[in-house]
Amino acid sequence: MKRFSGKTALITGASSGMGKDYARLLAAAGAHLVLTARREDRLVSLRDTLLAEFSVDVLVLPCDLMDPVSRQAMLDALDGRGVKVDILINNAGLGLQEPFVAMPWGHLQGMMDVDMTALTHLTHHFATRMQARGEGYVLLVASVAGHMAIPGYAGYSACKHYVRALGYALNGELRPAGVRVTVVSPGATETEFFDVAGHQRNLLAKLLTGKSEAVAWSALKGLHRGRREVVPGLINWLATLSARLLPYTLMRRIMEIIF
Ligand SMILES: NC(=O)c1ccc[n+]([C@@H]2O[C@H](COP(=O)([O-])OP(=O)(O)OC[C@H]3O[C@@H](n4cnc5c(N)ncnc54)[C@H](OP(=O)(O)O)[C@@H]3O)[C@@H](O)[C@H]2O)c1
Known part of the structure; x- marks a missing residue:
C-alpha cells in the first residue's frame, strides 16, 4: 500500500470494530490520520x-x-487546521435488527442518517476537493446485506443497497479525474455491530462470523488498486453470488435460518 504513505486519511467510526483496524493498517502504511466517532475517550x-x-x-x-451541525463543525475544524484529506474511509454505520413496523421512526431515521446521509455528505465534500486536485481515495463501507433483502434488517439492507449503488456510480464518474472509489461489502464480522443491532446470534451465525482486521486489509488493498467492489472472504463472496443466482424466496429462507 505504498501510495498511502504520507497521505492523510479520515476514518469515520474509528472508536470501534473495523474502524480501529483501518486506522492501524493505514498508520502502518505511513498515512497520517484523522479519527472520528462520538466516543472521544x-x-x-x-x-x-x-x-x-x-x-x-x-x-x-x-x-x-x-447531526448535520456536528458534521459541519468537523468539516470546518479540518479546514481551520488546513488538513487536506486524501483518503476518506466512510466506515461508521449501524444496523438495527427489529421488525420494520416495530422499530420507532426515530431509530430508523438515525440509522439512515448515519448509513446514508452522513456518508453521502462526507463523500460529496471530499470528492469535490479530490477531483479538483486530480487525486484521492474514497472507501464506502456497504455490506453483504446490500446484495440481498434480509427480513428483520429491512431498513439496514436498503441503506447498504444505496451505498453500493452510490459507490458503483462514483467509481465510474470519478475514475477519469484520478479519484478511486471502492465499495467494500463485509459479511458478518466480529465487532460491536451485533450488540448495537440488538441481535442475539445463533451458533451458525457465529460460526460464519469473520475477523475484522482481515476485512479492513482486503478493503484497503482493493482501494489501493481502485477496484469497484471488494467482498472479503470466500463465504461472503459465495453469499453474494447466491443472491444473484438463487430465487429470492429460497435466499430469504436461507437468511432466516442464519439470522
Ligand atoms: N460487523 C459486521 O458484521 C458488519 C457487516 C457488514 C457491514 N458492516 C459495516 O461495517 C461498518 C463498521 O461497523 P463495525 O462492524 O465495525 O461496528 P461497530 O464496532 O459497532 O462500529 C461502528 C462505528 O460507527 C460509529 N458510529 C455509529 N453511530 C455513529 C454516529 N451517530 N456518529 C459517529 N459515529 C458513529 C461508532 O462510533 P461511536 O459509537 O463512538 O460514535 C463506531 O466507531 C458499518 O458501516 C457496518 O454497517 C459491519
Missing part, C-alpha cells in the same frame, strides 16, 4: 497507541454523524 486512547507505534500524525475530531 476511545479515539484518544487509539491515538496514543498509534503515536507510540508509528511515525505519523493523528488528529482526533469527535463528531455525531447523525
Whole structure:
C-alpha cells in the first residue's frame, strides 16, 4: 500500500470494530490520520497507541454523524487546521435488527442518517476537493446485506443497497479525474455491530462470523488498486453470488435460518 504513505486519511467510526483496524493498517502504511466517532475517550486512547507505534500524525475530531451541525463543525475544524484529506474511509454505520413496523421512526431515521446521509455528505465534500486536485481515495463501507433483502434488517439492507449503488456510480464518474472509489461489502464480522443491532446470534451465525482486521486489509488493498467492489472472504463472496443466482424466496429462507 505504498501510495498511502504520507497521505492523510479520515476514518469515520474509528472508536470501534473495523474502524480501529483501518486506522492501524493505514498508520502502518505511513498515512497520517484523522479519527472520528462520538466516543472521544476511545479515539484518544487509539491515538496514543498509534503515536507510540508509528511515525505519523493523528488528529482526533469527535463528531455525531447523525447531526448535520456536528458534521459541519468537523468539516470546518479540518479546514481551520488546513488538513487536506486524501483518503476518506466512510466506515461508521449501524444496523438495527427489529421488525420494520416495530422499530420507532426515530431509530430508523438515525440509522439512515448515519448509513446514508452522513456518508453521502462526507463523500460529496471530499470528492469535490479530490477531483479538483486530480487525486484521492474514497472507501464506502456497504455490506453483504446490500446484495440481498434480509427480513428483520429491512431498513439496514436498503441503506447498504444505496451505498453500493452510490459507490458503483462514483467509481465510474470519478475514475477519469484520478479519484478511486471502492465499495467494500463485509459479511458478518466480529465487532460491536451485533450488540448495537440488538441481535442475539445463533451458533451458525457465529460460526460464519469473520475477523475484522482481515476485512479492513482486503478493503484497503482493493482501494489501493481502485477496484469497484471488494467482498472479503470466500463465504461472503459465495453469499453474494447466491443472491444473484438463487430465487429470492429460497435466499430469504436461507437468511432466516442464519439470522
Ligand atoms: N460487523 C459486521 O458484521 C458488519 C457487516 C457488514 C457491514 N458492516 C459495516 O461495517 C461498518 C463498521 O461497523 P463495525 O462492524 O465495525 O461496528 P461497530 O464496532 O459497532 O462500529 C461502528 C462505528 O460507527 C460509529 N458510529 C455509529 N453511530 C455513529 C454516529 N451517530 N456518529 C459517529 N459515529 C458513529 C461508532 O462510533 P461511536 O459509537 O463512538 O460514535 C463506531 O466507531 C458499518 O458501516 C457496518 O454497517 C459491519
